[in-house]
Amino acid sequence: MAEIHWAILCRRAIVDKFTKHVSIIDIVNEISVDPIPGTSGGKAPDDSHEAPGMVLDCQLVTLWTRSDPHEPEKFWQRVTITTPDGQTHSAPGDRLVGDLVNHKRTRLLTGIKIIPYWGPGAYHFNVLYAENESDEGELVATVSLEMKLKEESTAVKG
Secondary structure: OOEEEEEEEEEEEEEOOOOOOEEEEEEOOEEEEOOOOOOEOOEOHHHOOOOOEEEEEEEEEEEEEOOOOOOOEEEEEEEEEEOOOOOEEEEEEEEEEEEEOOOOEEEEEEEEEEEEOOOOEEEEEEEEEEOOOOOOOEEEEEEEEEEEEOOOOOOOOO
């Protein structure tokens, strides 16, 4: 089983084409958002079961290595998001192939453009490991993001 060394939520990550070094820009662990019209108390508009989407535009970056340095392996990384109400949702483009056949380590970048918004609270980005594409995966890391509503005094009034 491949080993995950870290997972980071950031605004942008850049992997150098030649050195394979990664530059992580603006690590995100807390954001303040404007209230979304029609939502209150973490409920979707009209008490429906679907949360409105909120633009996040971040990347979840992970670093993986071979469990045995001499044994090439391939795996799938899956990302889910757990919202403050306890529901778990698949992240768009949530399944990536980790190729540890030709290299001993790999970095995977999952783009997260929109997330389901259920109000303020802790949102958990869950990283799952699977040995093949059809597996649901095993939880190996969680990155938390705290969402807070902007204070009335700081919100722009129109």
